[in-house]
Amino acid sequence: MAKQLQVPELTDAIQNSQAGSLRLYLVSRALKPDVPKTKKTLHKYLFNLHRIDIDPALQGMFLKTILELGRTLSAEYDRIAKYKPIDVDSRKIHTYQMTNREMAFADVIYNQINRGVDMPTINDLDGYLRGAELWAYCIEMQAGDNNRYLSFTRLNRGKVAVDERTQRGTSLAKKFFRTRFNTNTAKLELLDGTTVNFDERVDCLYLFAKDTFYIFDKKHFEQIVAIEEEFRKVADSVMKLAVDAEIVGDLTPVQDILDNDTAVHKKLYQLGSVLKEEKIGPVRLRKMQAVAKSYKLPLRVKGGKVQIGDRNELVTFIRLLDDYFLKSPQTGYKYGAPVKERLNV
Numbered sequence: 001m002a003k004q005l006q007v008p009e010l011t012d013a014i015q016n017s018q019a020g021s022l023r024l025y026l027v028s029r030a031l032k033p034d035v036p037k038t039k040k041t042l043h044k045y046l047f048n049l050h051r052i053d054i055d056p057a058l059q060g061m062f063l064k065t066i067l068e069l070g071r072t073l074s075a076e077y078d079r080i081a082k083y084k085p086i087d088v089d090s091r092k093i094h095t096y097q098m099t100n101r102e103m104a105f106a107d108v109i110y111n112q113i114n115r116g117v118d119m120p121t122i123n124d125l126d127g128y129l130r131g132a133e134l135w136a137y138c139i140e141m142q143a144g145d146n147n148r149y150l151s152f153t154r155l156n157r158g159k160v161a162v163d164e165r166t167q168r169g170t171s172l173a174k175k176f177f178r179t180r181f182n183t184n185t186a187k188l189e190l191l192d193g194t195t196v197n198f199d200e201r202v203d204c205l206y207l208f209a210k211d212t213f214y215i216f217d218k219k220h221f222e223q224i225v226a227i228e229e230e231f232r233k234v235a236d237s238v239m240k241l242a243v244d245a246e247i248v249g250d251l252t253p254v255q256d257i258l259d260n261d262t263a264v265h266k267k268l269y270q271l272g273s274v275l276k277e278e279k280i281g282p283v284r285l286r287k288m289q290a291v292a293k294s295y296k297l298p299l300r301v302k303g304g305k306v307q308i309g310d311r312n313e314l315v316t317f318i319r320l321l322d323d324y325f326l327k328s329p330q331t332g333y334k335y336g337a338p339v340k341e342r343l344n345v
Contacts, residue, residue, distance in 0.1 A: 005074040007093065009207060010214050014070035016143035019059040023140040025049050026122065027108065027152070027224075028132035043104050045226060049112040049138065052122040062139055065200045066151060069216070076216075083215060085222075085231065085266040086338050094215040098206075102233070105225040109150060109206055113140065125194045136224045137198060150206045153199055154220040228262055235268035241275055242321070247285045249305040254314045264314065270338075271322045280321065288320040295325050295334065 028048045035044055054062075076091070083094040098106065112119075122128045139151040180191045203220035204213050215221045222228070239258060242248045257264055278284075282304065292299035297316050300307040308314050319325065319336070326335050 005077055005080070005093075007073065007080055007214070009210060010093075010205065011070055011073065013141075013143045013147040013149050013205075013207060014066060016147055017063060017066055017141050018143070019056070019063045021142040022059050022062055023051060024054050024058075024062065025051050025113075025138040025140065026128070026132075026134060026155075027136040027138055028128075029135040029226075030133060043229060045104055047105050047108050047112075047135065047226075048120075048132070049108050050120045050122050050128065050132075052125070061200075062198075066139065066141070066202060068200075069202045080214075083213075083218075084270060084339070085227075086270050087218070088339055094218055094221075096213040096215060096221070098211050098213065101230065103225060103227065103229050108138075113138075113150065125196075129194065136203075146209050148208045150208075151202045151204070152206070152221075152224050153201060153203050154217075154224055155196075155198070228265065231262065231265035231269045232259075234272045235265040238268045238272045238275060242280065242317075245280045246304070247280060247282070247306060248317065249302065249307050251308060253309045254311065257311050257314060261311070264311070264318070267315065267318045267322070267338075271318060274322060284321075291320060291325055292316070297325075 026049075028050070029045050030048065032044060032046055073093075077093045078091045079089075080093045080095060083096040087094070098109070134155055136152050137155050140148075141151070142148050180189055181187075182189050201217070203217040203224060204215045206213050213221065213225075235258065239248075239251065243251070251258065285301070285304070285306070288306075289299060289301060291297070297320070298313050299316060299320065300309075300313065306317055308317055322338075323340070324336055324338060326337050326340075327333070328335065
């Protein structure tokens with residue numbers, strides 16, 4: 001018999017969920033005032049939460065989706081681990097602890113969700129959609145005294161169909177009319193009003209008691225919380241460590257890459273947790289040179305500092321710091337390993 005996945009704080013919250021406590025919110029994203037859309041900068045967007053009232057039937061559908069997640073956790077996932085941006089194991093539930101995170105999305109869970117009667121409510125969906133970039137939907141659930149949680153699912157404008165008859169002359173007008181088949185009358189009927197299609201899935205849950213996200217779809221989670229902002233911030237701090245350790249020279253030739261390349265940011269973010277535990281300096285540089293020679297890598301050192309002139313040299317430098325290049329003691333084969341798990345043996 002397969003071993004059951006043990007995440008009691010998560011399964012207890014889900015199992016205690018009741019439709020009567022369920023609230024639905026739409027999450028929108030907007031550029032900060034006076035920030036060009038093409039500008040690469042930190043904290044570029046604002047996220048806004050709006051409540052929308054729903055009927056009991058829809059409450060039941062959302063609850064069913066959450067309960068189904070609880071029933072299939074052990075079937076879909078076999079372990080739980082801290083979030084890593086680069087990870088090939090799709091059967092993990094990743095956890096992401098929010099304490100001391102400075103991302104713009106944190107305002108949604110720490111401030112906006114607690115506004116009570118001051119929470120903006122959507123009374124005109126057409127009007128709301130004209131002024132908002134629909135980003136995700138959020139379910140709030142009070143599942144017992146200490147089991148309040150939020151679920152988030154990525155949502156986009158492609159899931160929205162606006163009634164053309166009420167939106168002629170606007171950019172939201174759709175060149176089709178919508179219908180449904182009425183099983184009671186056996187007729188096809190015109191469907192009035194704006195519709196939103198909700199995917200029956202949960203991308204992540206945030207537990208207030210743990211101040212932690214539990215992630216079921218890593219890609220969608222990263223989009224929802226705009227984690228690339230944190231990637232960029234950590235990437236800057238990692239390169240600063242290398243500069244302060246005086247093992248790397250002038251970074252001007254690759255500054256644009258360091259500012260704008262999300263794939264490089266991910267590699268540096270992954271490296272950040274490793275460098276917290278290791279000292280880098282001349283001794284480490286000499287070992288990096290030995291590995292580079294063995295693997296025939298483009299590592300240029302001048303005056304005791306690595307010289308980086310292009311993206312290829314930058315990625316090689318990052319990989320050397322991350323112990324990417326490994327050799328099997330059994331076969332002698334050499335490997336490039338972007339994902340590793342350190343064993344305490």
